[in-house]
Amino acid sequence: MARKSLIQRESKRQKLEQKYHLIRRSSKKEINQVSPLNEKSKIHAKLQSLPRNSAPTRLRRRCVSTGRPRANYRDFELSGHILREMVHACLLPGATTSSW
Known part of the structure; x- marks a missing residue:
């Protein structure tokens, strides 16, 4: 049996990932569509400002x-x-x- 704290942490990550899923997906589409480098860096900064635990690679x-x-x-x-x-x-x- 896993520790309950780890299970709770994982459930928090799942909620955060669902909350920011649309924002993250739309930002990634914008990066692919925009050609000027300065606009790409602004969108990338927006992605970086999202919580780390909202990234789908953090889920287990x-x-x-x-x-x-x-x-x-x-x-x-x-x-x-x-x-x-x-x-x-x-x-x-x-x-x-x-x-x-």
Whole structure:
């Protein structure tokens, strides 16, 4: 189980990313369309003034049940060991595990 503070920090980052998503996307489109260098630098300064945690690269995919940041499967949004436990308990139909 991940520390609750880390999970809360990640949820704050997700909210910030959603809040500034449109501003960031429109600014990046403007940079590609504008040709003079001084206008590009003004738009770039506007991008730099946004909070760092609003950048989508700061987000980390976490397990829904445990909050584990590593070994996550995108399709299930679960970490590997939780997914394996669910398959062994027959909670995921159609999924099989191999054991040797």
